[in-house]
Amino acid sequence: MEFFFEQLINGLAVGGIYALIALGYTMVYGVMRLINFAHGDLFTIGSYLGLTILTAYTVTAFLNPFFGILILIMMVMALVGIVGVILERVAYRPVRQADRLSAVVSALGASIFFSNMVMLIWGPRFRVYPDDILPRITLNILGLDVPLLRILVLVTSIVLMGILYFFVQKTRTGTAIRAVAIDHGAARLMGINVNRIISLVFLIGPALGGAAGVMVGLYYGQVNFTMGWSYGLKAFIAAVLGGIGNIPGAMLGGLLLGVIEAMGAAFISTAWKDGIAFMVLILILIFRPTGILGERVADKV
């Protein structure tokens, strides 16, 4: 039973990271109906930027480590957000009116570009995150030994998701984002600057992905230039699982996928871990293509 709860917490921590990345997919899909294949690579850029800042400036040396990590995450979020905005301007805006497949290929091209850029800048081998930044504390919660890092990752993800949810649901700009997601033309008629909203979405989504990148670095201790692909795909499954285009859905999907994966690895087989995620995806798409929280959209004629 103890083992079960340990796996549950593992799954939730990883799921929180998936959820953060999934939010980027789901927001972009929501406003542009585009699968941003380069999103996973933006996540990789985030974790490498975090590594560089950590080793070069030792932000945590003269600050409280927790505060230092917070500043680090914010810096990375800002930088990756800017990359996301540039990506949209260069690779997605010009193909917005073209065939759907053009946008998909453009996104794949951007993904290849970014992953190779990371490889050229930071090298092809695994890079190790410094592991002495945060004190290694293990908390005892209800008889379970839980490393503090795991809780921090989970809490940070939940806080970021909460802020995003509040922003999208309660603010004026958030309302504009939701309006653009429903109908670009109508939103434009209501005086919303659609291009600016799309830029904003490409600022927020990748920023969250970048934060997830730093957390993966801290959590697993090592990063690699190809990891964006597998995390991206998992997060994407999470987004579909919850209902793509749906923000609470992405959060739920991410946490759920993390738990399913952790349980699958623990009780079925580690080798099939990724396979389980994909089979969940296939089943969801066959039986409920709009995901758990998604609504059925009528076909446009």
Next chain:
Amino acid sequence: MLKHKNTILVLAFSAAIFSCPFFLNAYWIDVINNIGLYAILALSLNFIVGYTGLFHMGHAAFFAVGAYTTAILNTSYSVPILLLLPVSGAAAALFAYLVARPIIHLRGDYLLIVTIAIVEVVRIALVNNVFGITGGSNGIFGISRPEFFGFTIRRPHEFFYYIWAFLALSVFLFHQLEKSRFVRALNYIKNDEVAAEGSGVDIAYYKLIAFVLGAFWAGMVGNIYASKMMLISPESFNFWESVILFVIVILGGSGSIRGVILGAFLIIGLPEIFRQFAGARMLVFGAAMVAMMVFRPQGFLPPLSRKYPLHKIKPGDKTL
């Protein structure tokens, strides 16, 4: 007049290609062989993506089923390679039917996602040595060579003629099919699914047939690939293989045979020429893909009939 010009072009191209073995070394012949293999694969994918307009990014799965069918039957039961050519195609087609059946009703992006999932599940299943017959991550080795009436194809120069003759056959067959009622129905589905359904085209049936035919052809290429490499492993059939095929079709010109062959030359051939630049060439490759879609989204050589689209998209239309 135009028809004449085309014939001359095709003949010139064929002559140029078939004279390659006389002046290229084994390395470059092998590159051209790969271009040929990818061109056939891309033509088979073109059937699904280019003609029918289905978002299918899991073609490597069908290719894998064909290659593994050949490898398993050849190494364990020593069935001759050439006999396995149609068998591999049929196995891939059957597999395509089984997996496409439950997902055929999915729309655009959802189909794209589920085909990605299928190719990944297939790869993971191969790595995990399902039923103990796929050899796990090491794959299967010791596949024999194709043999024509006692003549065994071994060297790259010999494979060259085998592969490019097969490509020529594929081009001929697909070209004949293009004029058929069947492909016209597929095109109709591509251009306007709702209208096609409204005028009595059984959409699910046609889409399924497109999948099965595309997979059949890919399965046969799997056979050629297995006999050419003599060993196969799951890594040859990962998601990126599917992406490469997809990109060949779209960049070359979706729905156009000439375009797809040109696409194979560009995507498989060009990176080979710039091999010495290692990582940077892929960086440029990615950027070029984006630039291509921005400046010429219809691909290098779009099909000729597409000059008169059914509807023009005006700036400001919501086409997302």
